[in-house]
Amino acid sequence: MQLNREHTSFGRHETFPLRFGWLPKSLLALGDSPELFEHPESAMRRLGVGRNMVNAIHYWLRVCGLVSFEDKPARITALGTALLGPEADPYLEDDATLWIIHWLIASNAELATGFFWFFNRFAAPRFTEADALSALSDFAAAELRLNRAATTLKSDISTLLRLYAAVPGRTDEHLDALLAPLGLIEADPEGGYRSPRAPRPFLPLVALEFAIAQRFAAEPDQPALSVRGLLYAEGDWAAPGAVFRLNEDGLMRHLDELLAAYPGRYELRDTAGLHQLYWLERDKRPEPLAVLNRYYR
Template sequence: MGEGGCRPYRHRPLQHRRRGRTGRRADRRRAETGCARTEIRMTLAALRPRFSGHETFACRFAWLPKAIRLITRDSRALSDDERAILELGLGKNMVRALRFWLEAFDVASVEAGTWSLLPFGEAMFGDNGLDPYIERAETQWLLHWRLSTAVENPLFAWRHILYRRMRPDFTRSELLAEMRAEGERLGYEHSDVTLLQHADVFIHSYLGSLNPASPEDALDGPLVDLGLLRRLGRRRGADRIEPVFTLTRIPISEIGVGVVNYAIASYWTARRAGESVVTFRDLAHGEGSPGATLRMETDDLRDHLERSPAPWSYRPSGDAGSVIAVADLDPARLLREIYT
């Protein structure tokens, strides 16, 4: 068996030259297809994307600071439903959602009922944190970055909408059909209710609640102000007219040069560790890349790389080009520099 459990292609001579070529191509296609399917399964097993856990609630602005103060006072309090409900002033399902978002934003983790801040959470929200109350736009961009670029256990809707779709616009029914097909292709089967709730959480995270049923529902979260998603009229679907949503492109001047530099270094160390060269195409369009995650225009990112004094050098080459690391990449240092 070859790498990944696929049998390596072995040529078996055929009697006729023309048929032999065709046979070899067919054998190779079968081998490559089998390997591709195995790779999909292996990649999926490593990713283990999440479809639920948020209890259908998008994260609210006040949730992260509240939870971090509670964790700082008592690292086990958040694991106790009754105490967390009392201390945070939230319902049981919202407490569960808050736990989910703490981990999804890479802010905190729990082990055996004990919560602790992760390095990003400690730097941003711990003692002497850089922005403990999420008062700066850069912090909101960083939260979007951490949420969207998880290598393990990524949120399925985020991964699909930001990195897998070709078009920026969609309706809820279109998104549901795509997510159902993508999930089945990867070997996951979820009910339409679960998939649609998951898609709605993405929409509500960036647009706020469209039809708030309570005062709590009307409270926006830390990602709404980014302007990454907007409504774009309506169009007819299979059986009804629906709102259309579209992802927008954001200029670097609105994101912040420091956030972009941090994103480049973070992407490089997380997904290209040990490599001294990354293609511009990967930085602009790859899964988890700064260009795709922060919704930057390609020319805007290229101009930034050409002008940036950061620890890399851009080498243009036709339509592609490459970026070369010329010094140590230190996301933690670049994170601090955003707030200096």
């Protein structure tokens, strides 16, 4: 969730965007065979994909934090169960789940650095693929002090655009553009793409609440988060407002909705000229998984 310049990665997805059935099908398969990804041939047969796609699925499961491969055999995490478990949304039917998956990808600065950069640092409301590639190259060289091959960075940009943007005339939309329904990146009729900040009234409250809970949980000693920090990525933290492409009015409207839904839990205050969101239940820290369990169950 916070950018660490010593731990970044690009192009680990084998140029395959996350596809619709990959996460539910993989969790179901891992529930039966936790060692599935230790045997690529078995994974290919069980998941019905080629070897490179098996590697891509492995990558996306890690990026979303749904499966831990640190120990053998792999295990479905508490997050994986809370989001896509049998009592949650096992078939990816709820629009809120897509928004939460988007947050998990775009806030993962370590495993999906290019995606984190795009949503938290790249602010151009209109751009071409070449514009984004040039800006990502500058970011990698100037801020990360990395010399990444242009082909690697280009694969991140092209994969991101295929995941988020439905392009008229492309025949593989049903496979690639899983997150296009969110409307965060759209093909520009005049050429290139658009990704403006907007009020986004259809953003599910649970997605914003989950993102804010993760931010509070990442800094357990902080009683408040600045509204500006929630709107813009400051101090290398992922910002819900930036990730969800909210403008200031949209963020404030959603925060008001959050306060109305949970009176006594959150409060907006102006302290020394700083607009902040406070967590009021000091004896109980925000629990992101509790947000999901309450919503899905």
